[in-house]
Amino acid sequence: MARERMIDTTAEAAKTPELDQPYAELGLKDDEYARIREILGRRPTEAELAMYSVMWSEHCSYKSSKVHLKYFGETTTEEMRTRLLAGIGENAGVVDIGDGWAVTFKVESHNHPSYVEPHQGAATGVGGIVRDIMAMGARPIAVADPLRFGAAEAEDTRRVVRGVVDGIGHYGNCLGLPNVGGELVFDSSYNGNPLVNALCVGAMRSEDLHLAHASGTGNKVILFGARTGLDGIGGVSVLASETFEGDETSGGRKKLPSVQVGDPFTEKVLIECCLEVIRAGIVVGIQDLGGAGLSCATSELASAGDGGMRVELDRVPLRAKDMTPAEVLSSESQERMCAVVAPEHVDAFLAVCAKWDVTATEIGAVTDGDNLVITWHGETVVDVPPRTVAHDGPVYQRPVQRPESQDALQANTSASLARPDDLRRTVLEMLAAPNLAAKRWVTDQYDRYVRGGTVLAQPADSGMVRVDEQTGRGISVATDCNSRFVALDPYEGARLALAEAYRNVACGGATPLAVSDCLNFGSPEDPGVMWQFREAVRGIADGCAELGIPVTGGNVSFYNQTGSTAILPTPVVAVLGVIDDVDRRIPAGIGTETGETLLLLGETRDEFDGSEWARVAHGHLGGLPPKADLAWEKLLGEILVAGSRDGMISAAHDVADGGLIQAVIEMALIGQTGARVLLDPDQDPFVQLFAESAGRAVVAVPRSEELRFTEMCTARGLPWRKTGVVDAESGSLEIQGVAEFSLTELAETWNATLPRLFD
């Protein structure tokens, strides 16, 4: 009773306009708080303050990035949009892939929680992105996980790596989603701030596309899934302690850790339940609950509709005792969804939920008013125009300034670094380096087989899954970002990330269609970081325009720093591709036919700035990244797809970190087949083996197809060079005139690093 009296209502707010409110502790600036008062014409209630503060946070409102992200829209032409069924602004972009199928995909970050509690942080990151995909009406069909950790040998890295990989594995495996790719990068800039990005792809019949809408006066709002508890409330517990004077007996709470615990089983049944109600055609709109929980879901649903919304918050099933309305609104309890359902379908909806044993509760309805009105035991605790919460957050023009140190960084090239004499030793050192070593220790912890449609997965360049069992149509996805290149030149580095992901998709034989990204940067309050950010956005957007594929959505994560030092700027780019028949996928391993020719497509230049060799051999980062020529990437992509279509290519692998020799070794080890590498006598062997020039791939071509394939390359103007022969008998890899290795030696070197570090 005592507590109920203390609930802050709109009536109370009108009566006590001068009450001191802890808005600063909730992260709101003076002028932001003033704007809220102006919008409402009074002070906000405690619940309203909680809503605005989370929804106007950097994470939810994109207040620092908005002005720059607009550039994506400005550079997307009508032509690039032709396959786009939904774009930026929806929960996730949707692309038409043909045969009546639509595919949606998105990457999100869960960086900070994964440092505090690696297992749960990473697990709930997967859970969140999967619900985003479900909110589009799609069935999640695959996940991928681009990861960045501190230096492999650093003290704390082991704890974080083990927890994150275990968490992603546990959650994804338990959901039954094949993990088909990702990245694993170690760099000391991530020591106190790992990057845990999670990507999910979903598929649906085009007609099932569901956008988050709440139209139709009288339609019911149903909350379903897990009960709401105190998890992830973090900042909002400030309210409780401020208002109720701190000590626990009087109802205040200790500051809660903003850690959420995931329950993948609940999410799995939630997926099945969602798909069943969508298939039955009994939902008007559907929305996931992620960051900012019910605050976000109700305000977004309401502002996407044409009316207002009424919510009886006390009907929300709770897991903790004595929660305040502000806490219920801000809780980030996982595995919850919200649906808008026409009154005549409510019973059918609840029946599906009962079948899957999913808790479902009608919590409100769409009204013909303008406002989102939330009550608590009959009293109004929120009465706001929903758009002001969801979309009209502050927009900042943060100062942007190219750092003065950038010139010195670029001037410090790799030209002066001593180059090795013993190439054999360098090959092995590079192969064992944590960033080039086999990723099996990670990927073996992920189920890549479930759902029975995985055609390519680690260690292939891209993950590929079959979408249609009749026609064989499938999708492919790859994520990439070399943040060292981005540090040297954010614009070029971001284009290189795009180029690499694009190339990786093409290497599997798929045609790249669309882009999503996860932009991980330091503090937006640092003008130098904002410069990196702006340049990276422009690089990706301009690159997409050159390639003719649109950015369909993405995610921004700021404030990534170890101590006060920002992480290397890390705009992770994900490219989605389509393949009309997965049967013609191109594997990465050689050995389909002995005597095949290995061709290097593209041109190798003496480019070592920012390379893996510069890092491994000299701990050096400086200079300018390799040149990115996207017209060339596009041509390379077309040739790879044509080669796959005409059965001219039996294996392909892109050349990136570690250079040509790393690519060839991987092709040999994946295919468990030996090869001979032939170098150009007129060029420096070191450069040929280790340079990281962009726009290159190695392909294996059957003897019978060699002439036809090389003539096609020549005719279309793509440089190629015969760089080796597959030798099934030898069991070894020979670099002619340089060194020879047994496959066993290479495999042991490649596979030993991660188990040594993390087992």
Add this chain to the structure above:
Amino acid sequence: MARVVVEVMPKPEILDPQGQAVAKALPRLGFTGIGEVRQGKRFELDVDDSVDDAALHRIAEEFLANTVIEEFTVRRVGS
């Protein structure tokens, strides 16, 4: 040699999906009258007499329990 028991339980405010699953299953198996269930871990350690309570506390705090989401108790139960 002493026997030490460390008990680790999820914090009350943290979701315990395992305990919930058990609680939900019991009535289906015909067992009624059980309210909330919480599931944690129990460690039995054989400990040299040289190991003092402070060391045991640190082992529990830094290693056996994840104090972000769990709480623990340490108890000597005899030798």
Add this chain to the structure above:
Amino acid sequence: MARVVVEVMPKPEILDPQGQAVAKALPRLGFTGIGEVRQGKRFELDVDDSVDDAALHRIAEEFLANTVIEEFTVRRVGS
């Protein structure tokens, strides 16, 4: 309402890889003097007064423990 604790431990003859991993890791973290470690589970149940000891024993035996590999104890710890 009573609070009941059920403790489930791996049988001595059954391999306990989790306990072993803990025992192996401790010296690496600088903790010496710990011999064998075994890891099991601990359940806390809120139980109606109507539930008798026989029922609790059955819950533990048929459900909470798998007696092929585990042994258990049931204890009321007050209300």
Add this chain to the structure above:
Amino acid sequence: MRIGVITFPGSLDDGDVVRAVRRCEAEAVPLWHGDAELHGVDAVVVPGGFSYGDYLRCGAIARFAPVMGPVLEAAAGGMPVLGICNGFQILCEAGLLPGALTRNAGLHYVCRDQWLRVENTRTAWSTRYEPGAEILVPIKHGEGNYQADKETIAALEAENRIVFRYIEENPNGSRADIAGICSANGRVLGLMPHPEHAIDPLTGPSDDGLGMFYSALDSLVKVTNE
């Protein structure tokens, strides 16, 4: 031939078993955990996944599902029953097969292509293999470490009830390298590896898994003819 495939909440590979059964041109009949009825099927597959989240212990909650009553009865009557991965765990929990599956010795979930040796080709699920055949099938589990007391292991060996053994590398610490075992009459088989993910080299490492489903069909034909 009608082969039932059970779906529990949390089952994951049920669709893949259905695909495998259809690939063998048999009829796949979905069975629902809450329905205590086998709908006249000739054999039952308990598929992999995380039934009920695998909370408490893998399979511990699923074995009490209503559908399991008729499964136990049918098994007692000689119906072929196959438990794959989580299905194997459920059959052990239910007492249809001896022993238990515990945490992998390496403490990690392991997904990889695994070589197995077929040790017994006279069960309802293995007649299509050559004795001693080596097959390549995916494994993917966190708790596949087969444990039982010495007597049980000795009895399994003596009665030739170890049907599949891991070769080259034991991925989980399983006693006697056990990957799969059968009931005394050879009709109920449980194994950790996933034959349903080895039905097509496009989506798996081989098509070696099909042999298990074809074997069951053969055994059903034989029973019908007798």
